[in-house]
Amino acid sequence: MPAKLLKGAEVAKEIRAELKKEVESLKEKHGVVPGLVTILVGENPASQSYVRAKQKTAHELGFHSVQDNQPADLSEDKLLALIDKYNKDPQIDGILVQLPLPKGVNENKILLAIDPSKDVDAFHPVNVGKLMIGEPDYLPCTPAGIQELLIRSGTEVSGAEVAVVGRSNIVGKPIAVMLMQKGPGANATVTVCHTRTKDVKFHTKRADIVIAAAGVTEYVKGDMIKPGAVVIDVGVNEVGKTADGKRILKGDVAFDEAVEVASAITPVPGGVGPMTITMLMKNTVRGCKLHHNIKD
Numbered sequence: 001m002p003a004k005l006l007k008g009a010e011v012a013k014e015i016r017a018e019l020k021k022e023v024e025s026l027k028e029k030h031g032v033v034p035g036l037v038t039i040l041v042g043e044n045p046a047s048q049s050y051v052r053a054k055q056k057t058a059h060e061l062g063f064h065s066v067q068d069n070q071p072a073d074l075s076e077d078k079l080l081a082l083i084d085k086y087n088k089d090p091q092i093d094g095i096l097v098q099l100p101l102p103k104g105v106n107e108n109k110i111l112l113a114i115d116p117s118k119d120v121d122a123f124h125p126v127n128v129g130k131l132m133i134g135e136p137d138y139l140p141c142t143p144a145g146i147q148e149l150l151i152r153s154g155t156e157v158s159g160a161e162v163a164v165v166g167r168s169n170i171v172g173k174p175i176a177v178m179l180m181q182k183g184p185g186a187n188a189t190v191t192v193c194h195t196r197t198k199d200v201k202f203h204t205k206r207a208d209i210v211i212a213a214a215g216v217t218e219y220v221k222g223d224m225i226k227p228g229a230v231v232i233d234v235g236v237n238e239v240g241k242t243a244d245g246k247r248i249l250k251g252d253v254a255f256d257e258a259v260e261v262a263s264a265i266t267p268v269p270g271g272v273g274p275m276t277i278t279m280l281m282k283n284t285v286r287g288c289k290l291h292h293n294i295k296d
């Protein structure tokens with residue numbers, strides 16, 4: 001029997017409905033509106049598409065949302081000054097600088113300039129450190145989306161063997177930390193595979209949950225998966241364009257093979273992607289509550 005599809009797009013819709021109610025209640029009871037600014041430097045088409053989707057969702061949820069587009073040749077100093085402006089803006093609870101930044105801009109320096117209390121991506125070292133010790137203010141969006149999807153789909157994570165393929169700062173490392181912590185949707189035994197791992201298949205084949213975040217199209221084949229495993233595909237690889245110019249996307253998992261072996265699998269698109277955006281919205285609502293000292 002083919003695997004059940006873990007449709008992040010549907011789960012994300014549910015969470016957005018919950019968030020919309022929360023935003024209404026924040027307005028009514030406290031007179032505050034969550035504010036999100038997305039800063040896009042340059043004209044990378046994939047980044048433009050992600051940022052548009054983030055802004056659209058923020059708008060739908062009733063946020064104060066600002067899209068700040070800047071030219072590719074914006075100097076590092078000007079970008080730092082822009083971040084400083086939003087750090088000081090009381091209407092802004094979340095600042096997102098879309099990555100990658102143009103060559104010549106030091107990404108780490110930029111991320112360090114964001115006020116950690118407005119760092120809704122959770123990329124600032126303060127937030128990375130808080131996550132590491134199990135006391136996060138914000139969870140990084142893609143890992144948070146994966147964990148929420150596992151929880152809401154009823155996947156048993158506690159005690160599970162998890163193989164994460166990929167060790168990026170955005171996905172691989174933080175999801176490994178989150179799933180091994182104590183707490184709901186966690187308590188797993190996690191193995192992280194990367195480009196120097198001798199035998200990736202050895203690790204994925206014994207995992208109850210495989211998280212593919214390698215950035216390589218269809219890297220995880222069907223024969224690398226244990227029958228009945230849950231497969232989360234984080235890959236977003238553009239493999240071409242349709243006749244009307246839309247991007248054709250494939251994941252890091254060979255879906256047609258894996259769907260015959262796994263018990264559940266996320267599709268690409270419509271799996272992890274929509275969850276990531278929704279978690280950004282959740283973080284912005286959290287930021288608003290933190291800034292106005294509003295308890296849950």
Ligand code: GUN
Pocket residue numbers: 096097098099100121141142170
């Ligand atoms: N580029 C790709 N993914 C992300 C993300 O989650 N946040 C930001 N800021 N940039 C990205």
